[in-house]
Every structure is written in C-alpha cells, then in structure tokens.
Amino acid sequence: MVRVVRKRWWTGVAVLVLAVVGAGLVWFKPWxxxxxxxxxxxLPSASATPSSPSPSSRNPGEAPATVPPATPAGPTTEAQGTFISHEHTTTGTVKLVRLPDGSRVVRLENLDTSSGPDLRVWLTDAPVKEGRAGWHVFDDGTYVSLGKLKGNKGDQNYAVPAGVDLADLTSVSIWCDRFDVSFGAARLA
Known part of the structure; x- marks a missing residue:
C-alpha cells in the first residue's frame, strides 16, 4: 500500500514538473x-503624382489646369538615429522617412538584434538612456506601436499611421511586449 501511494506521489510530482517546464518553454521561448x-x-518607391493634362487634351477656350505644388522626387529623411543596446545587443540605424505622397515610414537599416517573443516597433516620447536605466521607460509615456518586428536582422519599413502627431515622438524602441523591456532604442534627431 505504501509503495502504491509513493508511486502515485512521484507520478504526480513528475507530471507537475513537466507541466511547469512546458509552460516555461512556451512563455520564454528560449530557442x-x-x-x-x-x-x-x-524603401517604398515614389508613388505616381497626378500630372496636368497636356495642352492638346484640353477643350478649346478652357483655362489651363493648375499645376499641383512641387513634391520631392523621392523619399526624404526627416530624422534619424543609431540604436543603442538595452536588454539585448542591438545595432543599426533608424530613419523617419517622408514619402512623396506625404505618408511616413520608420525605416530600420542594418538592424541586428536578438529574436524574442512578441517584439514590437514603437515610436515613443521617452528619452533614450544608456544601460539598465533605459530598459523600462518606453511604456511610461506616449507610444505608438507600428506593429510586430518583421525580423531581427535586415532592412525593414513600418508605416506611421496617418494623423499621428510626431512632434513629441522622439525615439524608436524594439520593445518586448511580453516582458515589458526594450531590446534596443534610438533617439530621432
């Protein structure tokens, strides 16, 4: 009888340990x-701008069409910065780019960071601080999530939603939403 109780106890302990280890693997995703x-x-290409009709396509007596204001021929960089490392080593540059149609994208270039669970790209108003002091500040104030990080290496574009006021958003963070920590961040200047 004692052996049966011990065997059940050890089986219960083994099942509990396996459940805890399994849950930990799913939560932390160490691989x-x-x-x-x-x-x-x-980088997104320039969109076609409307052109004015040629003189031969106008009706006789019709006034010439007004020419739309000149727009840049290509994308222009409005601000940029270099990533510093926080929780994980992170390198590369970030640019805030205005496209000819007036829309904006955040462009990550030569990004190299660790992969992790639930990584996001955030535009924030938080200051970029070196060391552990900068790991947790990006969710303290205003931030706009631009979506999930597409890859932990390479060149990537993230559309800035229309209507977002960029006046006070001065930094970009690679944010781990699961553990509320910055992998790396860059100040936009």
Whole structure:
C-alpha cells in the first residue's frame, strides 16, 4: 500500500514538473535566441503624382489646369538615429522617412538584434538612456506601436499611421511586449 501511494506521489510530482517546464518553454521561448529571421525590404518607391493634362487634351477656350505644388522626387529623411543596446545587443540605424505622397515610414537599416517573443516597433516620447536605466521607460509615456518586428536582422519599413502627431515622438524602441523591456532604442534627431 505504501509503495502504491509513493508511486502515485512521484507520478504526480513528475507530471507537475513537466507541466511547469512546458509552460516555461512556451512563455520564454528560449530557442528564439538562436533563430534569426532576416528581412530586406526596399524603401517604398515614389508613388505616381497626378500630372496636368497636356495642352492638346484640353477643350478649346478652357483655362489651363493648375499645376499641383512641387513634391520631392523621392523619399526624404526627416530624422534619424543609431540604436543603442538595452536588454539585448542591438545595432543599426533608424530613419523617419517622408514619402512623396506625404505618408511616413520608420525605416530600420542594418538592424541586428536578438529574436524574442512578441517584439514590437514603437515610436515613443521617452528619452533614450544608456544601460539598465533605459530598459523600462518606453511604456511610461506616449507610444505608438507600428506593429510586430518583421525580423531581427535586415532592412525593414513600418508605416506611421496617418494623423499621428510626431512632434513629441522622439525615439524608436524594439520593445518586448511580453516582458515589458526594450531590446534596443534610438533617439530621432
């Protein structure tokens, strides 16, 4: 009888240990630290701008069409910065780019960071601080999530939603939403 009780006790302990280890693996995803995903996107191209009709396509007596204001021929960089490391080593540059149609994208170039669970790209108003002091500040104030990180290496574009006021958003963070920590961040200047 004692042997049966001991056997059941050890079986229960073994099942509990396996459940805890399994839950820990699912939550922490430690294998992600050794899996790289490289994404190399080109900078979005200039969209076609409307052209005025040629003189031969106008009706006789019709006034010439007004020419729309000149727009840049290509994308222009409005701000940029270099990533510093926080929780994980992170290198590369970030640019805030205005496209000819007036929309904006955050462009990550030569990004190299660790892969991790639930990584996001955030535009924030937080100051970029070196060391552990900068790991947890990005969710303290205003931030705009631009979406999940597409890959932990390479060149990537993230659309800035229309209507976002960029006046006070001065930094970009690679944010781990699961553990509320910055992998790396860059100040936009």
């Amino acid at each position: 992600a630290l050794w899996v790289d995903e490289t994404v190399n996107e080109a």
